[in-house]
Amino acid sequence: VESGELFGIELPPADELGRIFRNLWRGVCPNSPDSATSGAEAEGPAIGDIEHEARPQRPVILVVDDEEPIARMMRTIIEGEGGDVVHCRTIDETLGHADAAAAILCDVHLVCADGSKEDGLDLVRRLRSRGYLRPIIMVSGDHTRETVLGSIEAGTVDYLLKPFTKPKLLEKLHKQGLLLQGPVDRKIEDRKMKTIV
Numbered sequence: 001v002e003s004g005e006l007f008g009i010e011l012p013p014a015d016e017l018g019r020i021f022r023n024l025w026r027g028v029c030p031n032s033p034d035s036a037t038s039g040a041e042a043e044g045p046a047i048g049d050i051e052h053e054a055r056p057q058r059p060v061i062l063v064v065d066d067e068e069p070i071a072r073m074m075r076t077i078i079e080g081e082g083g084d085v086v087h088c089r090t091i092d093e094t095l096g097h098a099d100a101a102a103a104i105l106c107d108v109h110l111v112c113a114d115g116s117k118e119d120g121l122d123l124v125r126r127l128r129s130r131g132y133l134r135p136i137i138m139v140s141g142d143h144t145r146e147t148v149l150g151s152i153e154a155g156t157v158d159y160l161l162k163p164f165t166k167p168k169l170l171e172k173l174h175k176q177g178l179l180l181q182g183p184v185d186r187k188i189e190d191r192k193m194k195t196i197v
């Protein structure tokens with residue numbers, strides 16, 4: 001048997017196989033010492049959920065910006081590096097999606113569809129007051145001292161000036177531990193998962 005092959009079937013990496021078998025064991029023997037966890041984890045995943053759980057999780061990043069071209073550019077960069085993007089244009093829309101977000105990229109000055117204006121700093125304060133503890137990065141062309149300091153006081157972890165380059169955006173995200181795996185080829189990922197079933 002060639003390394004990494006069994007009966008001519010390509011196997012995923014050893015650490016991925018180990019995770020799959022551990023999950024399988026928890027599903028079959030939920031009360032084993034190896035499964036000593038609390039709550040829903042103690043029951044282990046259902047067998048049908050193993051394939052889904054083994055697939056690497058793509059971090060969801062909220063992009064809060066009223067400028068469609070900027071949001072589109074960020075989506076292209078982030079999704080090309082293995083993340084998923086939810087584009088929000090208003091404070092209420094952002095608050096509705098925040099719980100699922102690994103991080104938030106937020107503009108300072110937001111103009112709603114009806115022409116009204118919203119303050120990105122107010123959004124940051126509301127997120128922090130609701131207990132959102134993950135990274136919030138301010139993305140803006142406003143580089144005045146007042147706005148930058150106000151952003152820090154509101155609870156952002158970094159500030160990205162517009163216009164920005166792809167390397168600069170990725171540098172800010174990598175600094176927060178996001179998208180460190182680099183580009184993900186969905187075709188290769190899907191092909192690996194087919195070898196498990």
